[in-house]
Amino acid sequence: MKSIGEVAARFGLPAHVLRYWEAEGLLTPARAGSRRRYTDADLRRVAAILVAKEAGFELADIRSMLTDRSAAGRAAMAARQRERLRTRIARAQAALELIEGDCRHEDLMSCPHFQTLIDRQLDRS
Template sequence: MAAIVRLNVDMKSIGEVAAQFGLPTHVLRYWEAEGLLAPARAGDRRRYGDADVHRVAAILISKEAGFGLADIRTMLDARSRPARREVTARHREMLLARIARAQAALDMIEGECPHDDIMTCPRFQGLLADRLRPSDAPA
């Protein structure tokens, strides 16, 4: 009986996946080395199925949200909500602090200070006082 060889035409090459997301191929190789991706192999060629392509999209979304690769790997490999919760809770706190810093920066540049010397502006002095306050002091 002759052996039947099936070719999965739905599989994509590393170049096709990289092009789909506008990434250089070395990024996908790096993510594989970091344990984020595990595409199938056809000889020495990587072959990406739909699940792999979805995982690349999930990695990109997570990176855009500010997650590092280790946390992304933990989240994507977690098989339960509680397993992901520690990572997302820690990241949430970091984002809230970043948002507060960004809001303070926006407040500083949007203020219409009528003073020639910004260091004499009461509003700016308030921003300075907030910055100079020890982090454990009450607000």
């Protein structure tokens, strides 16, 4: 069993994050008096939370994913997250395209590359 400090250090997290996750129902470490004690299963759960966070899931979705026994429910959450990620990726690609345009015009509004991006935005709006 590990202390909150040991778990926090292992995952590079502040201890208050682990306490918050506990308050949100994501973790339920054992107690030895007033001290939290984390088992190997708890460590795996912390790792699972971090994996889901890296995929962009919000804590409420992560809690549902970890407690929902329905594969269909998890699949629906994954589908929603997939769409959110696709939207974020498209925005990031548009930003990258703007940056890579490396406009050298004195007036940004006269830059042909920037004009193309503006036209695309107008077409989408």
